[in-house]
Amino acid sequence: MRFLTAGESHGPELTAIIEGLPAGLPLSIDDIDKELARRQVGYGRGGRMLIEKDRVKITSGLRHGLTLGSPLTLVIENKDWKNWQSVMSQTEISEKEKKKRKVTRPRPGHADLVGGIKYGHQDLRNVLERSSARETAMRVAIGAVSKVLLQALDISVASHVLEIGGVRATLPKNLAMSQIKDQSEASDVRCLDAVAAIKMREIIDLAKKEGNTVGGVVEVVVGDVPVGLGSYTHWDQKLDGKIAKAMMSINAFKGVEFGVGFDAARLPGSEVMDEITWSDLVGYRRESNHLGGFEGGMTNGMPVVVRGVMKPIPTLYKPLASVDIETKETYKASVERSDSCAVPAASVIAEAVVATEIANALLNKFDSDSFGRLKKELSEYREYTRQF
């Protein structure tokens, strides 16, 4: 399975084409819309989310509720486009108008300056429109299709927020998948620790009041993953590597870790490796999951546990210094609207990109033409691994 996404933040719409989905997978627009809605809610977002009401339109690859095996095309309208039609006009506009609308002041922490230098854009809007995290709406739509596939194969995906602005959740070990799902959904910061959630909201409010922004840490957990997705045989087949890349591709993500992650540097080996046990009923298993479900770039049958750190939103109401690319004068940026924290939304996006990589690994390993055959092959393979 592969996909492309296209679309500018304030253009008419976002588009994606997914190629390589199996035929016969039951899929509905509601499956995707409910994931899009999850990405839109979350404490700390700015004015744009009040304008957008993300809904998907499927224009190819689906018939009578089943995928056809042909490319699936997804479209999400940008409601805000109507307010930007002249700014985003595809046809030539007068020099006077162009000058008036030109963005020449790069925002620190954004793609603006480097993108302008790299592509030779004197109007930095030509960079910021595509570098915007608006694109992540489509990544969630693709993740929603992937989640439908995973769910139909009894693989579940959930996510939650571990930390915002230095406030950390204190959580019991070995949380059940259903707990993560239910409790994160019930919280507008997607945090399972109700006390920390209150402090997180306070820290977001404080940052907002001070014209500042905050980042945080999100965690994705995938349960009932079969053994042996990905491969140790070649560097680019390692599934943890593919997931790390997907996580790092989310706007503002600065780091990724699996299982104990960076703590592995400080812990003795006996607290990092997961001892192997065997029983007649389940076959091989681990009593712990310090390695987050991966050995040798392959899933080992334990839940995949991956975390990503998001930097604070770069656009601040308390302006940062930058340089106008036309006049070379120093200025302090003025901001019209921005999110002050998008960590809860990022947790939903992280869930989507991880689901996409796991779905892709399954499609690489098993029959990817027909969903029925894929399901049968996976079931036989699960039995094989149990009996190994």
Ligand SMILES: Cc1cc2nc3c(=O)[nH]c(=O)nc-3n(C[C@H](O)[C@H](O)[C@H](O)COP(=O)(O)O)c2cc1C
């Ligand atoms: C869901 C989400 C919403 C975001 N909202 C904003 C925003 O409102 N303002 C902003 O300056 N950056 C926002 N960002 C972050 C920028 O898109 C990102 O920092 C920028 O494109 C530069 O990319 P980099 O941080 O990956 O280097 C958001 C990111 C995500 C994931």
Ligand SMILES: C=C(O[C@@H]1CC(C(=O)O)=C[C@@H](OP(=O)(O)O)[C@H]1O)C(=O)O
């Ligand atoms: C549109 C989305 O996020 C946007 C991501 C974003 C950025 O610079 O990344 C800036 C903001 O957009 P605007 O500049 O139009 O206010 C966010 O609202 C979205 O998540 O759907």
